[in-house]
Amino acid sequence: MAKSPKISASHEPGGLIVHISGLLPSLSPAEQRVARLVVSDPAAAARRTITDLATAAETSEATVIRFCRSVGMDGYPQLRIRLAAEAARRIEPPDARVVGGDIPPGADLAQIIATIAFNDARAVEETAEQLDPAVCEQVVEAISGAARIDIYGAGASGFVASDFQQKLHRIGRIAFYFPDVHTALTSAALLGRGDVAIGISHTGTTSDVIEVLEQARTRGAATVALTNFPRSPITDVADFVLTTAARETTYRSGATASRLAQLTVVDCLFVGVAARNRARARKALEATAEAVQSHRVGANRRRA
Amino acid sequence: MAKSPKISASHEPGGLIVHISGLLPSLSPAEQRVARLVVSDPAAAARRTITDLATAAETSEATVIRFCRSVGMDGYPQLRIRLAAEAARRIEPPDARVVGGDIPPGADLAQIIATIAFNDARAVEETAEQLDPAVCEQVVEAISGAARIDIYGAGASGFVASDFQQKLHRIGRIAFYFPDVHTALTSAALLGRGDVAIGISHTGTTSDVIEVLEQARTRGAATVALTNFPRSPITDVADFVLTTAARETTYRSGATASRLAQLTVVDCLFVGVAARNRARARKALEATAEAVQSHRVGANRRRA
DNA sequence: GCCACGGATGAAACTTACTTTCAGCAGGCG
DNA sequence: CGCCTGCTGAAAGTAAGTTTCATCCGTGGC
Numbered sequence: 001m002a003k004s005p006k007i008s009a010s011h012e013p014g015g016l017i018v019h020i021s022g023l024l025p026s027l028s029p030a031e032q033r034v035a036r037l038v039v040s041d042p043a044a045a046a047r048r049t050i051t052d053l054a055t056a057a058e059t060s061e062a063t064v065i066r067f068c069r070s071v072g073m074d075g076y077p078q079l080r081i082r083l084a085a086e087a088a089r090r091i092e093p094p095d096a097r098v099v100g101g102d103i104p105p106g107a108d109l110a111q112i113i114a115t116i117a118f119n120d121a122r123a124v125e126e127t128a129e130q131l132d133p134a135v136c137e138q139v140v141e142a143i144s145g146a147a148r149i150d151i152y153g154a155g156a157s158g159f160v161a162s163d164f165q166q167k168l169h170r171i172g173r174i175a176f177y178f179p180d181v182h183t184a185l186t187s188a189a190l191l192g193r194g195d196v197a198i199g200i201s202h203t204g205t206t207s208d209v210i211e212v213l214e215q216a217r218t219r220g221a222a223t224v225a226l227t228n229f230p231r232s233p234i235t236d237v238a239d240f241v242l243t244t245a246a247r248e249t250t251y252r253s254g255a256t257a258s259r260l261a262q263l264t265v266v267d268c269l270f271v272g273v274a275a276r277n278r279a280r281a282r283k284a285l286e287a288t289a290e291a292v293q294s295h296r297v298g299a300n301r302r303r304a
Numbered sequence: 305m306a307k308s309p310k311i312s313a314s315h316e317p318g319g320l321i322v323h324i325s326g327l328l329p330s331l332s333p334a335e336q337r338v339a340r341l342v343v344s345d346p347a348a349a350a351r352r353t354i355t356d357l358a359t360a361a362e363t364s365e366a367t368v369i370r371f372c373r374s375v376g377m378d379g380y381p382q383l384r385i386r387l388a389a390e391a392a393r394r395i396e397p398p399d400a401r402v403v404g405g406d407i408p409p410g411a412d413l414a415q416i417i418a419t420i421a422f423n424d425a426r427a428v429e430e431t432a433e434q435l436d437p438a439v440c441e442q443v444v445e446a447i448s449g450a451a452r453i454d455i456y457g458a459g460a461s462g463f464v465a466s467d468f469q470q471k472l473h474r475i476g477r478i479a480f481y482f483p484d485v486h487t488a489l490t491s492a493a494l495l496g497r498g499d500v501a502i503g504i505s506h507t508g509t510t511s512d513v514i515e516v517l518e519q520a521r522t523r524g525a526a527t528v529a530l531t532n533f534p535r536s537p538i539t540d541v542a543d544f545v546l547t548t549a550a551r552e553t554t555y556r557s558g559a560t561a562s563r564l565a566q567l568t569v570v571d572c573l574f575v576g577v578a579a580r581n582r583a584r585a586r587k588a589l590e591a592t593a594e595a596v597q598s599h600r601v602g603a604n605r606r607r608a
Numbered sequence: 609g610c611c612a613c614g615g616a617t618g619a620a621a622c623t624t625a626c627t628t629t630c631a632g633c634a635g636g637c638g
Numbered sequence: 639c640g641c642c643t644g645c646t647g648a649a650a651g652t653a654a655g656t657t658t659c660a661t662c663c664g665t666g667g668c
Contacts, residue, residue: 028644028645029645029646030646046388049381050625059646060646060647060648062646062647063647076625076626077353077384081388084386084388084389085392086392088390089393112576113437116568118429120428120571121426128421137413156470159466162463163460256571260424260564263564264421264560264564267420267560268416271416271420275416355653363617363618365654366617366656366657366658367617368655380656610667611668616663618659618662619661621658622658623656627651627652631648635644637643
């Protein structure tokens, strides 16, 4: 036994494949044939049955088992699983999707999907990373204690504002959203100390939203700005500034990345508020879910 | 695909786990127990023998096999290998953020943010992975050639529907969204061959949306469903099925993950449509951007 | 309320895959 | 030349995976 009673650790930490390659010369001829097959295409080997692999290596099943033991595995099934895992790991990481990049003219849909998803996911992750928990905490506290919450947003950001309003409403907070500037201004004029006003604007330059937020601030409400640009005008009228981290999206992406980033922030605030009073929030959510139940039809189909 | 000449394809190239999550509600109770075990710890499942897994799921081996078939595998060994590969691919996120998991009661805001962002980003990525480009392509083609596009969605999905409508409108496509069922039904009744109707429902069980989509189909329009559950009722009335891959979100997350996933799909379709006629789309977008310019105030501040 | 039906389920029979045993055989050495 | 040693595959044995089938349970029709 040239190979074994040694305490050289059947460790093989990094790569099983590498480990096998290293052991190759110390294996018997028949086992080497098996090893070569395995090393050259681990994924394919993982798919084969032991008989299959034995045949391919022009040897018997017994030899394959011996090979498994030689490389430190308990048996063939274990080897198979390890191989599958190895093979999966060494799959090329996503190709050259330029972050924040444009979509090349010749791109097919699969590429488009990959690029968009990559950028969208990145926007969400990066937004979360740069969010200041301390500021969030303060905003959550303000919202939790507010008598009333006004949320402003125009265009695309209006969707997010509306979403936020709905969320807060569902857990029993008094929140409003106004699709119309004039109504919003009127409402802002009625805010006072103890109320909260939230303005959402990706660019931070939407005059309508800024104006309304400013009005709210004058009246003594705590103002919150949600924007992608920490130095944009909207931040001048905000007590608390929360920023998203969507890279400047090209016109083609439809600005969805910024939308997703905003929604993520909104979700964080929402969950933060809900967490402050679990019992009440849970109850409210269950009640609202119950309410739409009659508008749902039977369950999913079984089988194919 | 035993069910209809549907174009939705048992695709699942990206994530097997995700695929299983989506199918979960369409599985029988015993199979669901198996599925939950598998989803919650794929790596562990891969290590188990079929008998072992069956015991853990408090069921018989036969059910495990049935489960394998239900999710599109040939048998248990194949599932095992795929599972091992999947598990290896997803480099375990360092800390204990349970995917799709609940937020622990004691969590501070920083944890909440991290958890939410992680789940949201994952939903976006996984949705993109399992999207079938071929189906997308067909939908894009249908939209591009449509005389008119109706988009339906209720509640949270209504936001997405509305967003989609606005996007298409911005690049000069004739698209409509109806917040009200009656109006929607009326509109659907006026659709015909060459028109496209798109129904959005996370659960796939929203009767209002299904009803309207069915009406549209009867009138000869091409129907598209966007849902998280590939076997849900809405897919019965759809010519094309597009699925999102948001894991079942806990009540606390406010279902934002599913929203983001839907938006991502919508964005892909939008970009796909826009890419079909770059010049025209670009021009339209520039014109619309121009239009809101007067509602923007001066640039961002420099310095601190 | 009863019955027929269909789907879900696990026990058991069955098949296939994996593992062990063992005898043959090739090469090396006295 | 004969014996030993270690490699090897055939075949036996065991465990894992798969199929079949009887039972059970809920549903809807009469």
